[in-house]
Every structure is written in C-alpha cells, then in structure tokens.
Amino acid sequence: xxxxxxxADLNPTESPIPWWKQWFMPALQGSPYAGRVRFGxxxxxxxxxxxxxxxxxxxxxxxxIENFLNQHSADIQGRVLEIGDDAYTxxxxxxxxxxxxxxxxxxxxxxxxxxGDLTNAEQIPSDSFDCFVLTQTLHLVYDFRAxxxxxxxxxxxxxxxxxxxxxxSHKSVDEWEDYWCWSFTTASCKxxxxxxxxxxxxxxxAFGNVLAAIAFLExxxxxxxxxxxxxxxxxxxxxxxxxxxxxxxxxx
Numbered sequence: 001x002x003x004x005x006x007x008a009d010l011n012p013t014e015s016p017i018p019w020w021k022q023w024f025m026p027a028l029q030g031s032p033y034a035g036r037v038r039f040g041x042x043x044x045x046x047x048x049x050x051x052x053x054x055x056x057x058x059x060x061x062x063x064x065i066e067n068f069l070n071q072h073s074a075d076i077q078g079r080v081l082e083i084g085d086d087a088y089t090x091x092x093x094x095x096x097x098x099x100x101x102x103x104x105x106x107x108x109x110x111x112x113x114x115x116g117d118l119t120n121a122e123q124i125p126s127d128s129f130d131c132f133v134l135t136q137t138l139h140l141v142y143d144f145r146a147x148x149x150x151x152x153x154x155x156x157x158x159x160x161x162x163x164x165x166x167x168x169s170h171k172s173v174d175e176w177e178d179y180w181c182w183s184f185t186t187a188s189c190k191x192x193x194x195x196x197x198x199x200x201x202x203x204x205x206a207f208g209n210v211l212a213a214i215a216f217l218e219x220x221x222x223x224x225x226x227x228x229x230x231x232x233x234x235x236x237x238x239x240x241x242x243x244x245x246x247x248x249x250x251x252x
Contacts, residue, residue, distance in 0.1 A: 049219025057221030208239025
C-alpha cells in the first residue's frame with residue numbers, strides 16, 4: 001500500500017464534481033482554472049513565521065482584537081481586571097479606569113495583583129469588577145466552564161467582560177504551547193456564554209476572511225495586508241471570535 005499520492009496520480013475523472021463544472025465554475029466565479037493557481041511565496045510547507053507575525057510587526061488577529069476593544073472602550077472603566085498585564089486597560093481605558101488589577105497564573109509577574117487560575121480563583125472577591133478584559137486566554141483553559149463561572153462571579157452587577165478567542169489559528173510555540181486546548185466558533189461561544197449570561201446580555205461576533213486567515217497562518221503581520229482586505233468579512237472563515245457579555249444588575 002502506498003504511503004501517499006502525488007498530484008499527478010490523481011484521476012480527474014474520479015472527482016465528485018462533473019468535468020464541465022470543473023472548467024466553467026472557476027470562470028464564472030472569476031477564479032483561476034485548476035492547475036493554474038500561482039502560489040508564489042506561499043508554495044512552502046513551513047510557515048513564513050511561527051511567531052504569529054510578531055517578528056514582522058503585529059499579528060493579523062491583533063488588528064481585530066484592538067478594533068474590538070476600541071469599539072467597546074467605554075466599557076473599560078472603573079475597576080478593571082486584565083490577564084497577564086494591564087496594557088489594554090491602559091490603552092483603551094485611560095482616565096476612565098479608577099483601579100487596574102492583573103491576574104497571572106504564577107507569582108513571577110511583578111505587576112500581578114492576583115495570582116491564580118481562573119478555574120480556581122477563590123482569592124478574587126465576588127462582585128468586584130466593572131470590566132474584565134480577557135483576550136486570547138480561554139483556549140488555554142481546559143475547564144473553560146469553570147473559568148466562566150469565575151468570570152461571572154467576580155463581575156459586579158452590570159459589569160462587562162470583553163473576550164476574544166481564536167477561531168482559525170495555528171498553535172503557539174512559546175511557554176503556552178502545551179496549554180493550548182481549544183479553538184472556538186461563534187456558535188460554540190453563544191452556547192457556552194449562554195450557560196452563564198442571559199442570551200440578551202451576550203453579543204458574539206467574528207472577523208476574518210480567507211486571505212486574512214492565510215496571512216495569519218503564515219505568520220504575516222497585519223501591516224502586510226490592506227485595511228480593505230482585513231475588514232472584509234466571510235462568515236465561513238472565523239479567524240477571531242469576540243464576545244461582550246454583561247452581568248445582569250439583578251439576579252435572574
């Protein structure tokens with residue numbers, strides 16, 4: 001038995017798509033015919049960068065993350081909690097923030113005001129935060145339901161959590177590589193957050209398209225694409241998922 005098939009070994013007559021559609025459909029869609037795609041710099045089996053594009057600028061997903069936080073910057077006010085550092089709290093909260101807190105999983109972070117795991121964070125007081133900025137973290141938590149239970153508990157009534165999670169992505173190659181457990185979709189996020197927050201208190205959105213996804217997987221910087229290319233949305237390519245959830249002001 002052969003280990004694999006070369007492209008030349010494939011019989012075009014075995015395609016489930018009729019031969020005439022294989023010729024005419026690309027023309028109707030404005031796409032190149034099969035066999036005439038020019039891969040250019042992308043014809044390689046290793047990525048251009050394995051560091052999400054940080055070594056070339058800012059990653060593609062950070063374009064969507066920062067646009068999301070900027071859109072909801074009014075929520076970043078009062079007492080705000082962020083994971084790892086308070087960079088986004090400072091950048092998007094500014095003078096509206098009265099107290100900045102940082103949660104980190106280990107005690108080696110000098111700016112952490114809380115040390116611990118979101119799934120077991122009894123040291124964080126309940127009903128304490130006006131806003132929780134939680135970017136690119138939930139996919140590293142195996143028991144993400146326990147994490148969401150904590151998030152809901154520590155928010156003040158009326159408090160807001162601003163969350164981003166990966167959809168289409170490669171894994172990191174840094175200290176968090178072995179913790180990467182999940183990728184999400186808008187459907188899974190709606191169901192998951194709906195287990196804790198009322199449905200009318202949740203807004204889930206997705207950003208990305210095939211070009212942005214390819215660029216992100218290759219490790220390009222978002223500066224290497226145009227704003228028009230980045231802003232085009234294709235619901236079939238959910239590169240980044242965003243969630244804004246609000247804790248009710250009264251118990252349900």
